[in-house]
Amino acid sequence: MTPRSERLQPAADQARQKTEDALAKFAAQQQALAKAEHQLGELERYRREYADAGAGAVSVGALLNRQQFVARIDQAIAQQASEVSRQHRRLEQMREHWKKAHARESALGSVIAQHQEYERRAEDRREQAEIDERMQHRRPR
Template identity: 65%
Template sequence: MSSRAVQLQPAVDQAKQRTEDALAQLALQQQQLAKAEHQLGELKRYRQEYASNGDGSLTVSALLNRQKFVERIDQAITQQTGEVARLQRLLDQVRGRWHQAHARESALDSVIEHCLEEERQAADRHEQAEIDERMQYRRPR
């Protein structure tokens, strides 16, 4: 590896670590969002079941209790909907950080590859110059 590539290697390693960390955070955020979406679906399903299982022979107080309970479920649904939206925004931010980290890692990898290619070409030119020099001093037979 050329001295420039060697000098850049710690930056490449750090970029790779940042990309891995961002990817782990992205996975965690996706799990949290999926869990919140599942909870929201469960709340909606529970509300639907509870609201549709009405007994026509309920007393006024039982009917009022049922209505208050459905209102509390609706409040929980509203809160959970807000939580899902918050987690979605957070996921978008984390995804953006991962994209940035990945782009930086890719850019540094390209720089390293370019340095190595330049080094290889310089070595090839040097070898060809040595061969040409040896051929120049070679005695004709």
């Protein structure tokens, strides 16, 4: 009969794989968030530079064009800020998913370790019983 700890090993292996997958998704989400934050920073920097450079507009038409362009940049900044918020929420979801997978893996590891310890003790008792049995049947000299 296969020891219980060995029968549980495939479940532990699967749990470890799920933890690794969740960690990889978490890392990918961290990168996606960093990229979105970088893009937001670039848009904000571009808007500041453009607004600073446009202080000397010459005609009303040029001023209106500049204002419309700044409004479009502001709209892009608002959209990107919304994307950053969405990426933050997604990151927290990935973190929770990883934490749950890791907790399950740890729990299975603990159960297996307990079973291994129980099996080791049972084997020690069996070996001691065999030694005691041999000692009883040993002939005195």
